[in-house]
Amino acid sequence: MLEFSAETLKELVDILVPFMEDERNRRSFLVLALGTDAPVLQHINWNGSVASFTPQMLDQLANIGGKEAFYAVLEYTKSQVGLEGKERINKVIDQFNLLNFQEIKIALCDCSSDLQKLQQESDYVLKNIRVDVGGFNLPRSDLIANAQKLISEASLIEIVGSSGVGKSALLKTLVEYQQKKGQVLVFSGDRITGTSWSNYAGTLQIQQPLNKLLLALSISSQSAIFIDGIDRIGETGKQAVVKDLLYTLGAVPLSEDGSRHWTVVFSAREENLQNVYGWLDWQVLEQPTRLQVPELTQEELQSIVKHSPRLKPLLYLSQLSPILKNPLMLRLLEDPRMLPNLENLPPLATEIEVSKVWWDRLIGNEGSVSGRDRKSALLRLGKQIIKSPGKHFTVEDALTSESIISLTTDQVFI
Structure with missing residues (x-):
């Protein structure tokens, strides 16, 4: 955060006042200096007399925009003033040790x-x-x-x-x-x-x-x-x-x-x-x-169930109690195809058992020919990724168009 002495604030106000006469000029000047997307622009109150607006605007630049915004406004102001004005601005830049920002800009x-x-x-x-x-x-x-x-x-x-x-x-x-x-x-x-x-x-x-x-x-x-x-x-x-x-x-x-x-x-x-x-x-x-990062609270779990009522029966399956507070597992269980025959899970299901159900039912499509193709395609893609970690792959590199459409429809690919 930048802090101004009374003398420096007066100097800055004197330099900037000619560009702050009304709201239209203020907006135009600062947008040109900072760009249209500068976050600090959202915090500026554009109303008020030039005498009250200018120091308030400088305070917002210092506290919200920081050195980046402050330097940008000074640099743009230099392009709008004569030699004497440039010298006055350079003294302010020296005072706040902003010269290194010229190197950063380059x-x-x-x-x-x-x-x-x-x-x-x-x-x-x-x-x-x-x-x-x-x-x-x-x-x-x-x-x-x-x-x-x-x-x-x-x-x-x-x-x-x-x-x-x-x-x-x-x-x-x-x-x-x-x-x-x-x-x-x-x-x-x-x-x-x-x-x-x-x-x-x-x-x-x-x-x-x-x-x-x-x-x-x-x-x-x-x-x-x-x-x-x-x-x-x-x-x-x-x-x-x-x-x-x-x-x-x-x-x-x-x-x-x-x-x-x-x-x-x-x-x-x-x-x-x-x-x-x-x-x-x-x-x-x-x-x-x-x-x-804690597990989901009971209140958070109820919020999810309220949004996805199909998950409600799972709350009463004791074998799922260890994983119901885990968002990743809930994403898998949210698919309706995961719900039938969950009673076949062991007394206390872990991530491994639920992931296996997901792999067999959603990816494998209950053992169908298309399911076997989907499994094989994902395994090929996985092997490529393991061999070349960090490399950008597209699904087209390993999967047929039919598999891509099918897996995208099932939100395996997002």
Whole structure:
């Protein structure tokens, strides 16, 4: 956050007043300076006299837009004033130590193509994370509010919980929240490849060095890196990719108040955390702050059943009690074909038994010829993915058009 002395505030107001005479001029000027999608624009009250509006607008820039927005407005103002005005603005830039933003701006231009590729990878990872159960988005309000609070306070956050409990869904929700505040990169433990960042970057066809990419993204005051399923990174070489990322991130200059520009968030199964601690050099940032994702409460489970009444009979099957509070298992059970003959499950069903029912009934279509074809097609695709982890595959690479249509209809592919 930027703080103005009374003298500096007066200087800034004097410089900007000619461009703030009425609401039309104010909007036009700031949109040209910040772009139409700048979040800070949503917080500005455009009414009021020029004398009251201008300092209030500067306060919003400082508190919400941060250095990025503040610098952008000053740079645009320089293009609209004469030599004397430029000199006055440069003195303000010197005072707030914003000169490094000129270097960042240059880096951002050089890295634009690579940043777009990283954004495409982030989008791909997020697209494959489901947050619904049978089309119902469960509003885990308290959990999400706590997570949003933590992300504004901590440099390193670990999202932990049992398998299928909703760790990835929470991570995705946090990404969408954080995207409104700053730059975000998203990686998946299943898709990281290579033996170093340079090697991994080559698979994404990224050319600029990592430190330059992070410098370019550091123009945002609240940037974040998300790694989904960090505990699934088992090979030493792939772990080195993350180590390189965190080590380079640790070398990014601190912000003016001593806090870092970046927050790192990762998800992992709780039982695998000690293995992660064995190789993850988290000391580069700080000791991780834990965010525990619990099983569904009875109230949350009732909300899901209310949306999907077909699940209600399952509440009375004692053998399913260990897994009914697991969102992933509920997604499988929500399909009506899972309901018949569930009494054939063992006294206490686990993820393995329910997944086997899903594989046989939904994928295998009860042993039909088309079901056998679907199983074979998915197994071929799985083998390709295992042989070339991290590579982008399309379903057309391994499946017939008939299988694709059939599996898409059944929402196996989304």
